[in-house]
Amino acid sequence: MAESVEEAEPVARGGLSHRQILTVLSGLMMGMFLAALDQTIVSSAMKTIADELRGQTLQAWATTAYLITATISTPLYGKLSDLYGRKPMYLTAISLFLVGSLASGMAGSMYELAAFRAFQGLGAGGLMSLALAIVADITAPRERGRYQGYFMAVFGISSVLGPVVGGAFAGLDSFAGLAGWRWVFLINVPVALIALVVVTKVLNIPHTRVEQRVDYLGAATLTVGLVPLLIVAEQGREWGWGSVTSVLMYLVGAAGLVAFVLNERRMGDAALLPLRLFRRSAFALSTVVTFVQGAGMFGAMMSLPLYLQIVKGATPTEAGLQLLPLTAGIMVASLLSGRIVASTGRYKIFGVLGLGLMSVAMFLFSTIGVDTPLAIVMAMAFLMGLGLGGAFQTLQLAAQNDVAPSDLGVATSSTTFFRQIGGTAGTAVFLSILFGSVGDRIVAAVARATSGPAYAAALANPANAEFAAKLSSGQLDLNDTSFLNGLDPVLARPILEGFSSAMSTVFVVGGVLLAAGFALLWFLRETPLADKSALELRQEAEEAEADPRPVPALAH
Numbered sequence: 343m344a345e346s347v348e349e350a351e352p353v354a355r356g357g358l359s360h361r362q363i364l365t366v367l368s369g370l371m372m373g374m375f376l377a378a379l380d381q382t383i384v385s386s387a388m389k390t391i392a393d394e395l396r397g398q399t400l401q402a403w404a405t406t407a408y409l410i411t412a413t414i415s416t417p418l419y420g421k422l423s424d425l426y427g428r429k430p431m432y433l434t435a436i437s438l439f440l441v442g443s444l445a446s447g448m449a450g451s452m453y454e455l456a457a458f459r460a461f462q463g464l465g466a467g468g469l470m471s472l473a474l475a476i477v478a479d480i481t482a483p484r485e486r487g488r489y490q491g492y493f494m495a496v497f498g499i500s501s502v503l504g505p506v507v508g509g510a511f512a513g514l515d516s517f518a519g520l521a522g523w524r525w526v527f528l529i530n531v532p533v534a535l536i537a538l539v540v541v542t543k544v545l546n547i548p549h550t551r552v553e554q555r556v557d558y559l560g561a562a563t564l565t566v567g568l569v570p571l572l573i574v575a576e577q578g579r580e581w582g583w584g585s586v587t588s589v590l591m592y593l594v595g596a597a598g599l600v601a602f603v604l605n606e607r608r609m610g611d612a613a614l615l616p617l618r619l620f621r622r623s624a625f626a627l628s629t630v631v632t633f634v635q636g637a638g639m640f641g642a643m644m645s646l647p648l649y650l651q652i653v654k655g656a657t658p659t660e661a662g663l664q665l666l667p668l669t670a671g672i673m674v675a676s677l678l679s680g681r682i683v684a685s686t687g688r689y690k691i692f693g694v695l696g697l698g699l700m701s702v703a704m705f706l707f708s709t710i711g712v713d714t715p716l717a718i719v720m721a722m723a724f725l726m727g728l729g730l731g732g733a734f735q736t737l738q739l740a741a742q743n744d745v746a747p748s749d750l751g752v753a754t755s756s757t758t759f760f761r762q763i764g765g766t767a768g769t770a771v772f773l774s775i776l777f778g779s780v781g782d783r784i785v786a787a788v789a790r791a792t793s794g795p796a797y798a799a800a801l802a803n804p805a806n807a808e809f810a811a812k813l814s815s816g817q818l819d820l821n822d823t824s825f826l827n828g829l830d831p832v833l834a835r836p837i838l839e840g841f842s843s844a845m846s847t848v849f850v851v852g853g854v855l856l857a858a859g860f861a862l863l864w865f866l867r868e869t870p871l872a873d874k875s876a877l878e879l880r881q882e883a884e885e886a887e888a889d890p891r892p893v894p895a896l897a898h
Contacts, residue, residue, distance in 0.1 A: 376534060491673075
């Protein structure tokens, strides 16, 4: 019988066949699935968790603690993996995430949960960036897109699966003898154990240790710079962006970032984020656009589920399922663009088209309202997915292709780092715009509605007396919209219109932001993609250094 295509295929670039690369990917995708799933599964269950642990007012800190450690550890993983190898750092990341997940599932208070989530974030910081760096090690840039497309598929699936699974566990009183919400964290344990076994067995990439100082001072100053800014991004809306506490956070953060830049300049090649990389035009531009894309991407990921749950009345589980078209768009675009890049070597066009489609989708989202058919919303979500799937891996590829193989880890982690920072900043800005404008929009919508007899009659109904009292006294709590579920539809309508109008403003701002990224990306210089993997290029460089043969003299 004839051999299969995969079995007959010669050893691929980097010494791995297509089948071997897919085997390595199986372990990497499990690690990435852990990180991506955790971003959505916890959010849908957090209200239940906070109720169980009697800490509703503290729930934001459980999210903030995870975000801080995951963001700060990302560039550190990239640098350390360049020095000491990808495999030990990736196993470390999985192990830390596993222990943090187990501890979080056993937390007895919100303070404990916040501490354990911070520990979990130390592992999460390496799961995504190192997976992308390892793929870059074993595949040539021209072939890389087809494999990174699998990661985008994992990211898309987890974004839908997370709210569904999180909502399901949160709704269970108990499962296997434990409270249902604890399995939001404990579900990570078996997946992480399998990932450890697979990665230990199949990830055997040669590495030459680099003798270089570790930039501990850079890590410390980056921490001082980012922690206050990340905290104020999460808490600023509650504190007030101009409050004394917020201003103090800005000042400390700014001082930390200045100290970080000065230290990086002093450290040179040993820096946590070598500044010389930002003198490379393609790397610098793709990093800036990655920041912009992160803000727009997370803005859409945050705003659209809010629209589905608040305006359309969907549960977190239903909202997750209604976002399936977004996932489908991501998968289609990432897999298709990866194959086209492999066959043509052209990649810039997918970034330009991707950012353009994302911007168009955001502007289209700004037109949706209370009565917009769900099918139209889902079609727009599919368009957003197409843009996201095309742009994500293009920006990653452009940054990786512009640096030396020895800088691959730090370059990959840098793009992940700036995407996370952009997402955090974008989410903070979009939420501020939403909740800063929704009150006035609701007041205007209610004023219009009161002129109609139906609204006045519903407001006078004794069954709605409690709502009428809160409305007249201005005591409606928009941080908890669950009251809309049982409210008279006539009275709920202006509130839904107010939320929809405020969300339209958010989508317009997101569209403008992504349009700026679209314009910037036209200036990206598209350099030819190498036909050799980073592993091959490093091996060739080492062989050239070890070759004692003299260079032939030029003939006269």
